[in-house]
Amino acid sequence: xxxxxxxxxxxxxxxxxxxxxxxxxxxxxxxxxxxxxxxxxxxxxxxxxxxxxxxxxxxxxxxxxxxxxxxxxxxxxxxxxxxxxxxxxxxxxxxxxxxxxxxxxxxxxxxxxxxxxxxxxxxxxxxxxxxxxxxxxxxxxxxxxxxxxxxxxxxxxxxxxxxxxxxxxxxxxxxxxxxxxxxxxxxxxxxxxxxxxxxxxxxxxxxxxxxxxxxxxxxxxxxxxxxxxxxxxxxxxxxxxxx
Amino acid sequence: xxxxxxxxxxxxxxxxxxxxxxxxxxxxxxxxxxxxxxxxxxxxxxxxxxxxxxxxxxxxxxxxxxxxxxxxxxxxxxxxxxxxxxxxxxxxxxxxxxxxxxxxxxxxxxxxxxxxxxxxxxxxxxxxxxxxxxxxxxxxxxxxxxxxxxxxxxxxxxxxxxxxxxxxxxxxxxxxxxxxxxxxxxxxxxxxxxxxxxxxxxxxxxxxxxxxxxxxxxxxxxxxxxxxxxxxxxxxxxxxxxxxxxxxxxxxxxxxxxxxxxxxxxxxxxxxxxxxxxxxxxxxxxxxxxxxxxxxxxxxxxxxxxxxxxxxxxxxxxxxxxxxxxxxxxxxxxxxxxxxxxxxxxxxxxxxxxxxxxxxxxxxxxxxxxxxxxxxxxxxxxxxxxxxxxxxxxxxxxxxxxxxxxxxxxxxxxxxxxxxxxxxxxxxxxxxxxxxxxxxxxxxxxxxxxxxxxxxxxxxxxxxxxxxxxxxxxxxxxxxxxxxxxxxxxxxxxxxxxxxxxxxxxxxxxxxx
Ligand code: SF4
Ligand code: SF4
Numbered sequence: 001x002x003x004x005x006x007x008x009x010x011x012x013x014x015x016x017x018x019x020x021x022x023x024x025x026x027x028x029x030x031x032x033x034x035x036x037x038x039x040x041x042x043x044x045x046x047x048x049x050x051x052x053x054x055x056x057x058x059x060x061x062x063x064x065x066x067x068x069x070x071x072x073x074x075x076x077x078x079x080x081x082x083x084x085x086x087x088x089x090x091x092x093x094x095x096x097x098x099x100x101x102x103x104x105x106x107x108x109x110x111x112x113x114x115x116x117x118x119x120x121x122x123x124x125x126x127x128x129x130x131x132x133x134x135x136x137x138x139x140x141x142x143x144x145x146x147x148x149x150x151x152x153x154x155x156x157x158x159x160x161x162x163x164x165x166x167x168x169x170x171x172x173x174x175x176x177x178x179x180x181x182x183x184x185x186x187x188x189x190x191x192x193x194x195x196x197x198x199x200x201x202x203x204x205x206x207x208x209x210x211x212x213x214x215x216x217x218x219x220x221x222x223x224x225x226x227x228x229x230x231x232x233x234x235x236x237x238x239x240x241x242x243x
Numbered sequence: 244x245x246x247x248x249x250x251x252x253x254x255x256x257x258x259x260x261x262x263x264x265x266x267x268x269x270x271x272x273x274x275x276x277x278x279x280x281x282x283x284x285x286x287x288x289x290x291x292x293x294x295x296x297x298x299x300x301x302x303x304x305x306x307x308x309x310x311x312x313x314x315x316x317x318x319x320x321x322x323x324x325x326x327x328x329x330x331x332x333x334x335x336x337x338x339x340x341x342x343x344x345x346x347x348x349x350x351x352x353x354x355x356x357x358x359x360x361x362x363x364x365x366x367x368x369x370x371x372x373x374x375x376x377x378x379x380x381x382x383x384x385x386x387x388x389x390x391x392x393x394x395x396x397x398x399x400x401x402x403x404x405x406x407x408x409x410x411x412x413x414x415x416x417x418x419x420x421x422x423x424x425x426x427x428x429x430x431x432x433x434x435x436x437x438x439x440x441x442x443x444x445x446x447x448x449x450x451x452x453x454x455x456x457x458x459x460x461x462x463x464x465x466x467x468x469x470x471x472x473x474x475x476x477x478x479x480x481x482x483x484x485x486x487x488x489x490x491x492x493x494x495x496x497x498x499x500x501x502x503x504x505x506x507x508x509x510x511x512x513x514x515x516x517x518x519x520x521x522x523x524x525x526x527x528x529x530x531x532x533x534x535x536x537x538x539x540x541x542x543x544x545x546x547x548x549x550x551x552x553x554x555x556x557x558x559x560x561x562x563x564x565x566x567x568x569x570x571x572x573x574x575x576x577x578x579x580x581x582x583x584x585x586x587x588x589x590x591x592x593x594x595x596x597x598x599x600x601x602x603x604x605x606x607x608x609x610x611x612x613x614x615x616x617x618x619x620x621x622x623x624x625x626x627x628x629x630x631x632x633x634x635x636x637x638x639x640x641x642x643x644x645x646x647x648x649x650x651x652x653x654x655x656x657x658x659x660x661x662x663x664x665x666x667x668x669x670x671x672x673x674x675x676x677x678x679x680x681x682x683x684x685x686x687x688x689x690x691x692x693x694x695x696x697x698x699x700x701x702x703x704x705x706x707x708x709x710x711x712x713x714x715x716x717x718x719x720x721x722x723x724x725x726x727x728x729x730x731x732x733x734x735x736x737x738x739x740x741x742x743x744x745x746x747x748x749x750x751x752x753x754x755x756x
Pocket of ligand 1: 403
């Protein structure tokens with residue numbers, strides 16, 4: 001029963017995530033940007049823009065200039081999350097590729113760092129007056145969700161070890177349409193349920209910043225209006241000009 | 244004219260760290276807003292004369308249109324994570340302490356309505372995600388706080404996703420105009436551009452008389468027949484400059500500076516009555532239609548006069564529209580000479596002449612000026628000069644250094660791309676919101692105070708008509724001299740030694756002694 005419920009849920013939620021997120025990304029990609037609005041100084045070429053974007057998504061360049069504390073906590077959280085996600089690949093790949101094997105110990109450290117980063121970010125929402133003012137219920141709930149996912153994951157690793165071999169079989173089974181039983185372990189069930197919630201919430205929440213950053217005109221446009229004519233929307237272009 | 248509210252004493256506030264954090268004071272600036280436009284100011288721009296009956300539905304429909312037509316708006320409304328990085332970056336927040344002047348909070352005024360009507364979460368769980376209906380109160384907040392943003396983009400520099408509150412403010416003002424609520428100041432001015440040709444409503448005759456007066460002044464000063472040509476067909480260069488340059492100090496001194504540089508460069512140039520305005524308030528109100536209409540006047544003037552080059556005078560947002568938007572709005576400009584930048588900034592022109600050794604200066608003529616430079620937002624964060632990124636910071640400084648002996652920069656966190664707005668940009672240069680303007684100028688005034696005390700700086704140069712007009716008003720309130728604000732080309736004008744001029748002869752004589 002448990003297996004059927006969770007197997008179905010994972011299929012359904014994955015489909016929802018793919019479609020809802022896909023639609024959002026499609027909208028971002030196809031909505032016209034009528035005018036060139038890069039925040040200058042901006043790179044003059046597409047290659048330069050790619051580098052700017054790379055700096056934004058890897059070292060959070062703008063955030064670094066803005067506020068060192070938010071940068072520190074936010075960066076720790078995101079990097080740890082990335083390592084944790086990579087570590088989790090071992091539950092979905094057979095055989096496990098060598099790099100994923102090698103990062104396993106870091107994955108555990110990252111698990112703690114991720115939760116720590118999140119808690120620090122969360123504390124700011126209470127302690128710093130300005131950030132308290134702009135924080136709404138959903139901002140707290142998302143942090144609660146992420147912290148819970150992290151803690152339930154760490155619980156499985158350190159407090160109530162789960163039958164990880166069966167878990168892997170369950171997920172491989174999902175991927176190859178050859179269902180295997182899911183262990184009825186409380187920590188695991190909590191962890192997976194929260195992950196399902198996160199997947200549902202993703203395309204309808206501020207987590208859209210993840211795809212959004214790549215479509216931000218102030219960051220992804222080159223500063224080249226004098227070198228290349230920019231036509232951003234049919235409407236502006238079709239206004240008659242004197243010949 | 245509303246003065247800054249009583250608990251805000253500029254002369255006291257001028258001391259302190261420009262980026263000092265205030266404690267938030269909810270509602271500190273609620274209800275502060277510019278006068279609303281009369282029907283006669285709205286209709287010529289294609290807006291309803293007054294608040295329409297079905298304003299709610301019309302506003303939501305307009306928001307939908309904007310979302311479909313502007314990637315920035317769509318991405319920005321979704322992407323904010325409420326990280327707070329922008330919260331202390333807005334000069335209006337630093338000056339007023341009103342939390343709704345924090346960039347993210349300003350965005351949220353629009354975002355909450357967007358969420359309510361355009362997102363799943365906001366439709367079904369409004370209180371969870373801070374979604375709200377568009378009520379009369381929200382509308383009032385929009386009008387008030389979207390007119391306490393100068394669209395300066397300082398916040399967008401620091402946001403991890405580049406969220407530009409200026410785009411949100413423009414969208415907000417566009418929606419307001421669409422339902423019949425507009426700002427008198429901006430909309431009346433746009434109307435004047437359509438009827439008379441410039442923001443000041445200066446008719447061609449008066450313009451001609453002004454230019455002739457300036458020519459006389461120039462001749463008196465230099466002994467040379469320096470011209471300020473108007474509507475000269477077949478001239479090489481069309482100079483488009485803010486109409487303030489024809490009207491008041493220190494703008495006019497800048498215009499005379501351009502004229503001297505052109506004279507010395509030996510180029511043929513002209514102004515145009517049809518395009519006697521570089522400013523484009525269509526941008527401020529977020530109306531691409533009006534912005535395009537105004538821009539097309541420049542194309543028409545260039546065509547009619549048969550010029551080969553387009554040069555813009557000192558004006559911040561005008562340079563943004565010219566540099567970043569003009570070609571898109573009114574191009575292609577394939578009839579101009581491709582060997583020159585299209586368009587070119589007057590600072591680029593002068594800088595180029597200096598580089599090529601074509602201009603001679605006597606820096607000591609500016610020894611009464613210990614200068615600093617105010618980077619104007621739209622030049623700094625929305626355009627470029629020269630061939631390299633950041634040229635917009637280097638070129639004006641290079642020009643100033645070439646013409647004066649004493650130059651000092653203000654604190655690094657208040658200049659270049661982190662520059663603080665003068666407080667009067669984005670269509671806020673209106674006396675009915677003097678309170679907002681004075682408070683918004685605080686960070687800049689503090690930075691100026693610092694260099695005044697530390698380096699004995701006496702004057703601040705700017706390349707924007709709005710900055711100059713704003714500073715002329717607020718400098719005295721902060722205890723500075725009203726004339727402490729100068730044009731970059733005013734400094735050029737002071738120091739330039741034109742070939743064959745009185746100054747050249749004087750210099751030679753003193754050299755021979
Ligand atoms: S910096 Fe950007 S993401 Fe952070 S709160 Fe401000 S607008 Fe939102
Ligand atoms: S654009 Fe400038 S004025 Fe507007 S919110 Fe951002 S920092 Fe403030």
